[in-house]
Amino acid sequence: MIRGEVIEAAMYEAMHQAAVHLPPDVEARLRMALAEESEPLAREHLRVSLENAALAAAGRGLVCGDTGFPLFFVRAGSRTAVDGGFGAIRTAAAAATARATRDSFLRPTMVDPLTRGNPGTNLGPGMPKVELQFAGDGDGLDIVAVPKGGGSEIFGTFYRMLYPADGEKGIKRFVIDCIRDGCYAGKICPPAIVGVGIGGSSDLCMKLAKEAALLRQLGEPHPRADVAHLEQELLLAARSLGLGPMGSRGVNAVMALHIELAMTHTAALPVAVNAQCLVGRRWCAAIDAGGRIACTGTLPPRETEAHA
Amino acid sequence: MAMAASDIVDLRLPLSEAAARALPLGQMVTVSGRLFTGRSRFHMRAIEDGLVPPLDYGQVNAFFHAGPVVRNEGGVWHVVSAEPTSSIRFERYGADVVRRLGLRTLIGKTTMGPRTAAALRDVGGVYLSKIGITGNFLSQQIRRVCEVHFLEELGKTEATWVFEVERFGPFFVAMDANGGNYFEDLQCEVGQHLPGVYAQLGLGADWEYTCVSPKPELPVQRA
Numbered sequence: 003m004i005r006g007e008v009i010e011a012a013m014y015e016a017m018h019q020a021a022v023h024l025p026p027d028v029e030a031r032l033r034m035a036l037a038e039e040s041e042p043l044a045r046e047h048l049r050v051s052l053e054n055a056a057l058a059a060a061g062r063g064l065v066c067g068d069t070g071f072p073l074f075f076v077r078a079g080s081r082t083a084v085d086g087g088f089g090a091i092r093t094a095a096a097a098a099t100a101r102a103t104r105d106s107f108l109r110p111t112m113v114d115p116l117t118r119g120n121p122g123t124n125l126g127p128g129m130p131k132v133e134l135q136f137a138g139d140g141d142g143l144d145i146v147a148v149p150k151g152g153g154s155e156i157f158g159t160f161y162r163m164l165y166p167a168d169g170e171k172g173i174k175r176f177v178i179d180c181i182r183d184g185c186y187a188g189k190i191c192p193p194a195i196v197g198v199g200i201g202g203s204s205d206l207c208m209k210l211a212k213e214a215a216l217l218r219q220l221g222e223p224h225p226r227a228d229v230a231h232l233e234q235e236l237l238l239a240a241r242s243l244g245l246g247p248m249g250s251r252g253v254n255a256v257m258a259l260h261i262e263l264a265m266t267h268t269a270a271l272p273v274a275v276n277a278q279c280l281v282g283r284r285w286c287a288a289i290d291a292g293g294r295i296a297c298t299g300t301l302p303p304r305e306t307e308a309h310a
Numbered sequence: 311m312a313m314a315a316s317d318i319v320d321l322r323l324p325l326s327e328a329a330a331r332a333l334p335l336g337q338m339v340t341v342s343g344r345l346f347t348g349r350s351r352f353h354m355r356a357i358e359d360g361l362v363p364p365l366d367y368g369q370v371n372a373f374f375h376a377g378p379v380v381r382n383e384g385g386v387w388h389v390v391s392a393e394p395t396s397s398i399r400f401e402r403y404g405a406d407v408v409r410r411l412g413l414r415t416l417i418g419k420t421t422m423g424p425r426t427a428a429a430l431r432d433v434g435g436v437y438l439s440k441i442g443i444t445g446n447f448l449s450q451q452i453r454r455v456c457e458v459h460f461l462e463e464l465g466k467t468e469a470t471w472v473f474e475v476e477r478f479g480p481f482f483v484a485m486d487a488n489g490g491n492y493f494e495d496l497q498c499e500v501g502q503h504l505p506g507v508y509a510q511l512g513l514g515a516d517w518e519y520t521c522v523s524p525k526p527e528l529p530v531q532r533a
Contacts (some may be wrong), residue, residue: 017338042335043351043441043482050442063446067379067393104392109379111467118351120465153396153419165520172519174511182500187420187484187493189396191443239510244496244503248442251496 003083004143004289005037012287012295013098020070020285021107022058025299028221028282035193035254044252051280065281067107069149072099072130075217079140088095099130120239137305141291144302148216148284157189158277161208166271173273180275181240181256188249190219191279193257199274203265210262211274216284219301220258234263319481324371325414327434330487340479344472350394351468352458353403363459363470367411375418377467387455393445394419405429421484421493430485437485451478
């Protein structure tokens with residue numbers, strides 16, 4: 003039986019670590035990009051970002067001052083038991099978010115969309131966002147905390163209903179145009195992690211795009227060969243735009259491009275794009291059935307098709 | 311290889327018109343002096359409601375587009391992080407704010423559009439864009455939090471903070487005082503690359519999405 007206060011502690015710790023550390027795979031990919039870029043401005047964008055993150059890791063600030071939307075992705079197994087029921091996860095997420103905000107690891111950024119009123123806590127209808135999935139026959143909880151920055155979410159979210167006759171050409175045209183648009187003047191803070199959702203209903207399509215951007219180790223190819231090939235083709239095309247870090251002249255507009263699929267209507271071809279920015283903030287906390295918490299910057303293994 | 315310090319020019323705030331007009335696109339700079347912060351709410355209130363913080367804009371005329379992360383310790387404000395925010399969102403009001411307050415320096419993330427470019431050209435001002443994710447460096451370069459306005463009404467993120475800064479940056483000149491825009495120039499280069507990128511993806515130049523709803527013709531507006 004996993005207790006609510008353990009979940010809250012794990013969520014707080016994951017969100018705190020996400021706010022002050024670059025995930026190891028993201029940092030490695032940024033260093034590769036720095037080695038590759040030749041324009042002085044492109045290199046400065048990367049060098050400054052890496053040093054800025056090092057300051058945050060040393061307790062002097064945040065990886066980025068815009069801590070954005072507080073998101074929690076939670077995966078439970080079929081044998082997971084939560085004291086007080088699964089609703090305790092939502093209560094824990096709210097408490098963890100409020101505490102991280104009080105401790106200045108999260109900026110109070112969530113406001114009412116119409117009045118623009120800001121309670122100062124990052125709490126309110128729908129926030130923090132908790133996405134609960136059931137997968138596998140485990141008895142623990144896998145939590146991924148994501149402070150999802152505004153730049154990538156505001157300027158890097160696109161959806162289009164294509165039709166079967168638009169086919170793969172339509173998908174490619176849409177995705178590459180979204181990347182060009184999002185990278186203009188560094189809006190989505192490139193080098194971006196680009197998530198692409200193909201298929202599903204409209205809401206599922208966008209969820210796939212978001213999870214492709216946030217929940218996959220960088221560059222890990224999709225298990226299906228045709229999808230992995232499309233990922234690679236789009237990534238190579240993005241490198242030919244002439245855009246680099248923060249929209250400067252360069253090569254690394256995109257550091258990874260991940261596609262996720264779902265079955266869709268025989269008349270439809272929905273496509274969604276959601277970008278994550280260069281700091282790619284996320285941190286994981288795994289809770290076992292005994293209530294022990296293990297935090298890491300490396301994501302839990304991909305859900306297999308059998309569990310999906 | 312890091313930029314040599316000699317490549318970076320330190321600008322004294324308030325910036326003079328002559329100093330602004332001499333800055334070329336792409337020049338890396340830092341700024342020293344006083345600046346004020348604001349975001350969407352500042353712009354909307356300034357133009358829609360005529361509400362601006364009571365500052366001497368002749369002296370404090372550098373507008374830093376940011377919502378800093380701040381912490382109050384024993385009655386003293388400390389800036390945890392001061393990350394520039396995306397200025398392009400403010401394009402609807404940018405030109406009017408520049409003209410009304412006579413601003414010579416805008417600092418933010420991204421760039422701004424043609425109306426703000428025209429206002430900066432008329433006033434003799436520049437837009438400086440951030441280099442990398444840099445909020446921790448910038449917060450260290452803030453020597454003092456001088457004033458805060460509208461904190462109660464707008465909260466910490468949208469309030470206007472006045473900072474005394476020293477060698478704040480670096481930034482680069484993304485819009486000059488002659489109507490030029492670094493990113494618009496670069497976008498022209500991207501446009502040159504696009505046909506090749508489409509061809510790489512097997513898309514002809516004439517490829518179009520299936521159209522399921524023709525656009526209605528709007529009546530022609532007569533002047």
